[in-house]
Amino acid sequence: MNALCQQRATLSRIVSGLGLLLFAALLAVTARAQEAGRTPKPTIIIESQQHCIAPPERMRREHPDMLRHQRVRTVHLGERGSKVSLNACIECHADRQSGSVIGSDHAFCQGCHSYAAVHIDCFDCHQPSIRPSAPRLTLGAMP
């Protein structure tokens, strides 16, 4: 009984050790890959020369909350003209050729969302294109 317990303890230690080693190796590999530029990054095209309503780092992190907060104010409270406006985003960021923020992985919204595999719900209802009469592009390979 004692010998069996000891065997089991040793085995579990070996397995844990291997696991830790594997994890460390993975971390090292991914870090090296990013440094070496082997990790694909989203390639969105931002053609507008103007400044966005906030710096890119803040926009990347906070734009879902900005939109979620503002939509309550716009729809329920009737607040217009806020600097947080989906239509304003689209007007500024729409692709020059297609006029849309979706439709290709270089398009502004779809590019990053496709990369991060986060489904965009907005364009079921909101018009993603600044030229609504143009043929509507689909969300393509959106998750």
Next chain:
Amino acid sequence: MSAAPQQNSRRALLGVGVAAAAGLVLAPGVRLIELAQARAAGELASGQVRWGMLIDANRCATGCTACVDACVNENGLNSAIDLRQRPQWIRKVELKQVGTGRTATVPVMCQHCAEPPCVDVCPTGASFKRADGIVLVDRHSCIGCRYCMMACPYKARSFVHETLTQQKAEVPRGKGCVEGCTLCVHRIDRGQGPACVQACAESENGAMVFGDLNDPGSQIAQRLRVQASAALRADLGLEPAVRYQGV
């Protein structure tokens, strides 16, 4: 934003000029000045105001669909599916009185009730009444259960049965959500009136009046105070913001 200051002031002058001209040429009874000025950025809808409409069946013409066409155009309601399933935010109803045989025609749309049954029954609170009385659907919360469609006495709401791609930028709407007349809230918020009222005025019939029911000096309030009018299904006690004359 990047235009030179000189161009900006010229644009402003043009804007004022157009507004003044528009105020002159629109049919009598519809004066732009009646309507609230566009709300300032950041200003919320006010509970002091209650938007309403008055529809005169005596002036509404059989066969005229100016209001319906304007609504379809303004809100992007193009649809080619079965008429049973197609959204209709406003429709012309032909009426014939039982017994007397008197005929009339009126447009019917969301009545923007003071006590909306649709708001009561919505499980997520997506159907709501804004501070200024406009009853709307918040499509961020709508789950498409259609209970509000069952509850509405006026059959004001439509369900979107198909995928939409040609939405207007100011009127987001999508598959699986319920929708209805918004009183052109996007136009009201910039100081205009609903598209149907404007189209009716331009059609020379002038059967529709829009304005602030809470403002005793507004044209609509003055008319309602002097002339008899009625709400549809007044027995239900919903106090709609849309009133009718001649039916």
Next chain:
Amino acid sequence: MNAPLRTRNERHLFWLLVAAGSLVIAAALAAALAMEEHGHSITGMSNQIVWGTPHIFAIFLIVAASGVLNVASVGSVFGKPIYKARAPLSGLLSLAMLAGGLAVLMLDLGRPERLVVAATHFNFHSIFALNVFLYSGMFAVVAVYLWMLMEARMNPYAKPLGLAALAWRFVLTTGTGSIFGFLVARQAYQSALLAPMFIVLSLGWGLAVFLIVQSVIYAWNGLQLPPAVQTRMVRLLGVFIATGLYFVVVYHMTNLYWARQGAFERFLLLDGPVFPWLFWSGYVVLGAIVPMAISFSPLPRGPLAAVAASTFVLLGAFAQLYVFIIGGQAFPLDIFPGYVAKSTFWDGTVDTYAPSLPELTLGVGGLGIAFLITAVGVRVLRFVPQDDFGAHAVSHAAQE
């Protein structure tokens, strides 16, 4: 022992049933996916008839789920020993049918992916929002109740839990009836009578489902229910159906008395398309008179009588729900009393409805879910009624 010795044939048949149930459910999921992909334009529903065939199945399952628990209530709360033995099966059926009904309801939503929104944003004026709590709470109450029933040392708590379950399902079914009863503008629905009517209907439909399932389980296991028990349950079914018919009669009689409801009643009971036929032949004759005749007939009845009466009750239930839900919507709203109306939006016009394949598939899928849960549950746990009849012991295969 859960069941008598299983033959290989029996095992194969069980897995075949599981496969069949799973296939039905898979078809329903495919239908739901198609509806979400293409929108409700592929269904027969419209802006006038907004709730179609899936709602018929869903409401049947939810109402019957509440009613089938009555068997357990009669046992736990009123202390009848025969019903006590049947309580676990009744609880399982309740959970299974509730799951099936709710699944159909949720998959028919315009935006089923927004279920999280429905579970986190509540407008408590809405009976739908209250129902979210009532239905999910029902799962919890019945699950705990089952635990009290099936674990011997918890049996003393079965009575209070049974009482809780009884109260809960009365509130729940009142809520289900009130979904329609609160609709002020609909000529078919604006009635406080609907809440108690739904409670009585639930008792009848629930007992019918229970009798069918019980008969099938007994036949499968080679057991036999004593005739006395059989008779009593079938007669109870007759009583419930009679009471249900009473409510329907009162409802229509009152409507007929009001001049403003005349056109609607005429449409529903006399000259509407399909609805009068469904109401009179489907509900009144097949769903009420025939089962009552079987229940109250003095002739000796075997298990076949129970199954026959119950099947007719269920056919009548679907006919009644079709008339109630579809017929109630097909008749146009009376927006201009005293006028005949006409428009492009079906004002003043009866809307025609035909169930579409996606709707039927989805609805039947709800039955499939209930079936699968019941079949697997009965197989795995001790839900088969454990009767102790002593001298009335049934076939030797059932002896423990």
